[in-house]
Amino acid sequence: NSSGPLTSSAAEDGERIMPSRIYVAPPDLHLLIEAGWIRLSRGPRENRHRPAIDPLFRSAARAYGPRVVGIVLTGLLDDGAVGLHVIKSEGGVAIVQDPKEAMFPSMPSSAMKAGEVDFVLRVSEIPQKILELAREPWKPIDLTRAKDIERAAVSPEGEKMSEELDERRMGKPSMFTCPECSGTLWEVQDGDLLRFRCRVGHAFSPExxxxxxxxxxxxxxxxxxxxxxxxxxxxxxxxxxxxxxxxxxxxxxxxxxxxxxxxxxxxxxxxxxxxxxxxxxxxxxx
Incomplete structure (x- = not known):
């Protein structure tokens, strides 16, 4: 809290989302977003991590659609690439750190390969861009869609996931097995984006x-x-x-x-x- 004007804290399950606050995912828990609320889930690891970026991005996009800004910074492998793709598909804004200045360019590069991004910026340029986007008029949210999301059943992983994002419903069994539990992996090829999920919910990118x-x-x-x-x-x-x-x-x-x-x-x-x-x-x- 001493490093800036915004208050930061570990997120708590069922906590109401407040403005001008930074919520940090606690260890070993996925941080999920519902309309107005924070949910914590000990669901299966995604890309071999918990917390993982993709569930956060995916749930935020489903809850707030065009009002979401997703940012992928330096990091190894490609966690966040699928989630940022979902944010864009729901009308949100996608920002990635310029891979040329990233200590580990794999994550921003993977996000750029996975789909269209709106801005590729140096870290020093990202705060100003966030301020500019925050000052823009809010894009309207389809209230009918919001009510459908509110009524949606929660999956065993604790996330209200649409069928088109659930590889187990929309995908086909692959020849590969889950590295975590050895179960069959279902795969979905979405353009150039390939993703996998097993029966219990472990999710993976090819990397x-x-x-x-x-x-x-x-x-x-x-x-x-x-x-x-x-x-x-x-x-x-x-x-x-x-x-x-x-x-x-x-x-x-x-x-x-x-x-x-x-x-x-x-x-x-x-x-x-x-x-x-x-x-x-x-x-x-x-």
């Missing part, structure tokens, strides 16, 4: 699915290292027991298996560690 699979592959490889090393240790123990009772043929056979398992584990470990060193070097260069 988020890719990131999830990368983590799954790494986890599976470390599991393989552990299994191979445990198997080698067992073979060594059996070899010693066989040698102790004079069964040298069995002792050699167990020892050979142990050597093979240890070599396989070492090979996979080297692959994983070389990948880690490559990522660390890339971070240092960036």
């Amino acid at each position: 988020a699915v890719r990131d999830g699979y990368s983590d799954s592959v790494e986890g599976a490889l470390w599991t393989a290292v552990r299994t191979l090393e445990e198997s080698a240790a067992l073979e060594r123990r059996l070899s010693k027991q066989a040698a102790a009772r004079g069964d040298l043929l069995s002792a050699d056979r167990f020892g050979d298996v142990a050597i093979g398992r240890e070599q396989q584990a070492a090979m996979i470990r080297d692959i994983l560690m070389s990948k880690k060193r490559t990522e660390e070097n890339a971070d240092e260069i960036a």
